[in-house]
Amino acid sequence: MGRWDRVGRAAAYGAALALSPYLLIKVSWVVGSLVGVLPVGEGFGTAEWVVLNTVTAGMAVIGIALALALVRPWGMRIPGALVAFCSWVGSGFLVSVLPFGLLSALLDAGGDSRGGGGDDPAMPVWEGVLVEFGFVGMGLGLALAVPAYLRRRWPDVFTGRVGDGPRTAPPWAAAVGAAVGAAVGLVWLYWAAGGTLGIAHPVQRSGDWHVLAAVGGFWALAGSAATWTVARARPAGLPRLLPLAFGWIGSGSLFAWSAWKLPLVLYVALAEPAGATPPEDITVAAVLHLSAVTAGAVMMRTLVRARLRHAESDALRGVDHRSGQAGAAGRP
Incomplete structure (x- = not known):
């Protein structure tokens, strides 16, 4: 296994691990809102809030599965078009998160007021940190793991x-x-x-x-x-x-x-x-x-x-x- 493959392997596992807390938070929001122990987001009804967070939880499951597919042997047996499409969409989602996280942090440090950050203005700080960590970790992980996967599966793609x-x-x-x-x-x-x-x-x-x-x-x-x-x-x-x-x-x-x-x-x-x-x-x-x-x-x-x-x-x-x-x- 070459150096690039080792980096891609570590990045894929890191991406799956980084996004796992986000999935758990979304599941807790769905369950908590259904049983009435957690508040519903401002501007949403209970049904709308459950649907929104169920969809985003499903996206997190797909993201974690994609990260594992980029490194596990069974990922090479999945149709290439499916892996490429999921990687393309995932990269498209997350590419904005990395500079957004940096620039928004600089704006916060400069005292710029932000309107309603996160999914819910009542979100605890630790949840917000885990959500941003999941996005940034997934984005960085895909940035390294996807090219390594493409290099193994289609060696001449970028030549x-x-x-x-x-x-x-x-x-x-x-x-x-x-x-x-x-x-x-x-x-x-x-x-x-x-x-x-x-x-x-x-x-x-x-x-x-x-x-x-x-x-x-x-x-x-x-x-x-x-x-x-x-x-x-x-x-x-x-x-x-x-x-x-x-x-x-x-x-x-x-x-x-x-x-x-x-x-x-x-x-x-x-x-x-x-x-x-x-x-x-x-x-x-x-x-x-x-x-x-x-x-x-x-x-x-x-x-x-x-x-x-x-x-x-x-x-x-x-x-x-x-x-x-x-x-x-x-x-x-």
């Missing part, structure tokens, strides 16, 4: 350079996906910088909201640029690792976060629960999240199709090379 393989015109879907993703990212960065167009309730914006908008906007732009680089196969000398990594993370961030937020936005628009007043105009937020989900999916499809084209080209070059050797051997 070569962008210009390798056939030079074909980028499909129109790649251009549209990258353009939509970039547009969404620019809107989020505009809001993070204090812009008010599309904001219905400016007073509801908090330091955390600005940080998440900035991080989401950065990854949307980075993912869009990386996907377009891969689709165009230019610049030719750029190592393929860089655009694939940024495209993977950026498209996952667009898809995962907006796939999570879109149902919440629709719920607020239809049910109008008390105490739930997002800063954004509901219609604008719904359009942005729907666009982000679509762009993220199209960008990932572009990356996969480009990788398949490179693999086919490598295989054809191998056949041609062997044919040439055979022909040379047959000549006098």
